[in-house]
Amino acid sequence: MTQHDPALLSAALAGAERALNQAIAMAPTSHSELNALAGTLLGIEITTLELTWYIEMVTGTEVRLISHCENAPDAFVRGTLEDFAALATSDDPAATLINSGIELEGSSASLIALQQVISRMDIDWEAPLVEVLGDVVGHQIAEGLRRFFRWSEGAQASLKRQASEYLLEEGRLTPPKPELEHFYDAVQSVAMRVERAQNQVEKLLAKAASRRTSQ
Amino acid sequence: MSDDAAHNADRNDNTTDFGFTRVDPAAKAGMVRGVFDSVASRYDLMNDLMSGGVHRLWKRFTIELSAARPGQTILDIAGGTGDLAARFSRLVGPDGQVILADINAAMLEVGRDRLIDKGAAGNIEVVQADAQALPFEDNSVDCITIAFGLRNVTDKDMALRSMLRVLRPGGRLLVLEFSTPTSPLFGKVYDQYSFQILPAIGRLIAQDTDSYRYLAESIRKHPDQDTLLEMMEDAGFVECRYHNMTGGIVAVHQGFKA
Structure with a gap:
């Protein structure tokens, strides 16, 4: 280690x-x-x-x-x-x-x-700025920073939405979420059926084996 | 001479180390007092300059190892300027107690003033005490720390036995002390720093080359990691172990009273 x-x-x-x-x-x-x-x-x-x-x-x-x-x-x-x-x-x-x-x-x-x-x-990012720079300058800078963060949050969300739309609609590179969920459900359903079938086969094999030993 | 041999010599002949000089054990305490009287007022500043502030991280990890809880009694030996005591004071809370002990009155005075300035009061007691003969009752303390102090003690074995006596069963001792770098190459660089740069910083900041040369020499004469571990076990501590820090420049040893 x-x-x-x-x-x-x-x-x-x-x-x-x-x-x-x-x-x-x-x-x-x-x-x-x-x-x-x-x-x-x-x-x-x-x-x-x-x-x-x-x-x-x-x-x-x-x-x-x-x-x-x-x-x-x-x-x-x-x-x-x-x-x-x-x-x-x-x-x-x-x-x-x-x-x-x-x-x-x-x-x-x-x-x-x-x-x-x-x-x-x-x-409250404004408090330390006001403490160092005074009420007027501190408030103006804090306001500017708030506007910048709001814009950057909006820009980030918009970029994400547009990238997602491009991948889904234009490029057709990824499947839509409902389609993907339907696919996962189908895979899960097949897995469960296979598991059930496997259990039944094992049960039948065990039964056949016990018959052979009793004969 | 190996560290083991040096340590045995310490135990067997009638002299002891004061840096690289052998002196009468009775004189060492007075000589060490002279060094710390000289550096007391600038001790923390010098520590910051000499270690680049890293001594605060070494102490922080030592405090974590202490597992100090509210209500406990913590004894900080050689606590000097009180930086560990201030932190312990908050961790043990109003129901606990921190004892700041140092053999040097000048260091204690600086420490007491610093603690008051930091607002650490109410659960701190300041005691001038010799680590070799601690003036506290048997089994009375939950944790003992000694940071950068053991190497200045004349009879380290006697001090360790004294600490064991004062600790409650299950209590722990933490010794934070300069030690031996784990890499020989790093050791050479560190030697250059200790014997060339350190005394120069001492001369510039504290106008005191000799005291800082003593500090560098005393670090070299201090037992290495494994020797100190053995000394703690010999004194009666159990489950002893150590953590190297910053390439072995410093090690923190931990031992418990059974």
Whole structure:
């Protein structure tokens, strides 16, 4: 097994912890929800990198990231780097979690609760800008950034929709979703029938074998 | 002389190391005190400059290994400027207690001021104490840490036995200390850094070449990873192990009281 230098992992976790806690500090509306999760411990193992680390919700305003933990986590997820990347970028995390190779041990409720709080987190980017640059300049820059993010979200959704339409309608390179689902249903139905037939054949063979031994 | 042999000499003859010099054991504590009196006010700044801030990561991992929980009593020996104690204070909470101990009054004074500035108070006690004869009751502490302090102790075996006495059964000792690089090539680069660059930084920042030369020399005279492990086992600790960090420049040793 690869021996990672604990100082390297500590450096990565210290940086991420600092960024996370700063983000939480800028999202005051999420503090009460995060406070309800205080004491929750989640373990994450990235098998490709042979890395294990833990997220501990200390309070509603403090998260701790650690590489060594002796307490049993409330939930432990294990998967490859690709699995976690797919989960992070998925539109439907629940479906990706079920269909990917990610293994989950313990209570999924705490994991889902944390994911929901993070997805609802409304970070007030304006506050630190106003603190540094003053009310007028800070607000103008924040407004500009908000417009840019709104435009980029819209552009991303539009690009995705157009690419999907091209692949389906123009290029006919991928089947439509209902057709694909119908195909999967048909495959599943055939698989079940084959399994039933196999069971019947095995039963008949067993019966024939017992007749031969009794004669 | 190998580390084992050096360690045995430490145990058998009537002198001890002060850097590369052999001195009377009774004089070593006073000489070490002189070094730390000289560097106390700039100790953290110098640590940051000398390690590039990495000492904070080494300490962070040591704190993780402590598995400190609310309500526990933690003794931080040679706690100096109080950076470990400040973190422990939050982890053990108002029901726990952190004892910041150091033999050097100047370091403790800096540490106490820093803790107050950080708002760490209420569950911290500051005690001037010699690691060889800890002034605490038997079986009274859940965890002991000693970060970059053991190599300055005159009789390390005596200090380890004293720590074992104070620990509760099941309690753990964590020794964070400079050690021996695992790669000989890296070791040579590190030697150049320690004996050429380190004293130069000491001269520039603290106007004190000798103290920083002592720090470099004391690191070389400190037992290597396996020797210190053996010393901990000899003192009576069980399930002893160590983690190398930054190529073995530093190691954190862990042992439990049965």
